[in-house]
Amino acid sequence: MSYILRISASQNHLCYYCEHPMFRYKKQPLPPDTLTKDHFIPRSEGGQTAPSNMVTACSQCNSLRGNIAAEVFYYLLQKWFKKNPFLWIRWHRLSREELYDLKLICIRVHKRRLRGKARHHIAYAYRHFAFVHREKRLLAHTPA
Numbered sequence: 001m002s003y004i005l006r007i008s009a010s011q012n013h014l015c016y017y018c019e020h021p022m023f024r025y026k027k028q029p030l031p032p033d034t035l036t037k038d039h040f041i042p043r044s045e046g047g048q049t050a051p052s053n054m055v056t057a058c059s060q061c062n063s064l065r066g067n068i069a070a071e072v073f074y075y076l077l078q079k080w081f082k083k084n085p086f087l088w089i090r091w092h093r094l095s096r097e098e099l100y101d102l103k104l105i106c107i108r109v110h111k112r113r114l115r116g117k118a119r120h121h122i123a124y125a126y127r128h129f130a131f132v133h134r135e136k137r138l139l140a141h142t143p144a
């Protein structure tokens with residue numbers, strides 16, 4: 001089994017960020033729920049293409065995330081889904097306009113134009129996510 005499938009299996013074949021099931025389609029344009037490899041630490045931040053730095057995510061989350069820190073992206077998703085549960089249900093069927101809005105938020109967050117309370121929440125997200133991530137990683141790299 002390739003390591004990416006092993007990582008996917010350790011995540012129960014759910015996207016690392018949105019936790020939707022991921023599918024693989026052959027010889028078809030990539031639908032947004034396709035399994036893709038994602039660098040946990042982005043390559044632009046010096047992340048390696050090594051099993052310890054890879055998670056599997058749906059192509060929707062992968063393209064939306066871009067180069068934001070995984071912690072921050074995870075936090076943003078939690079916030080959006082909590083605010084609007086239907087967003088989670090429709091996650092792979094969002095309109096072009098909705099995607100554009102979300103992408104803009106991601107870019108703004110990436111450029112760190114955040115003040116006051118938002119910055120505090122992001123700091124919290126980092127601490128919380130570090131814990132969740134460690135647990136998931138342990139599962140991924142434990143020999144079966």
Ligand SMILES: [Zn+2]
Binds near residue numbers: 015018062
């Ligand atoms: Zn996803």
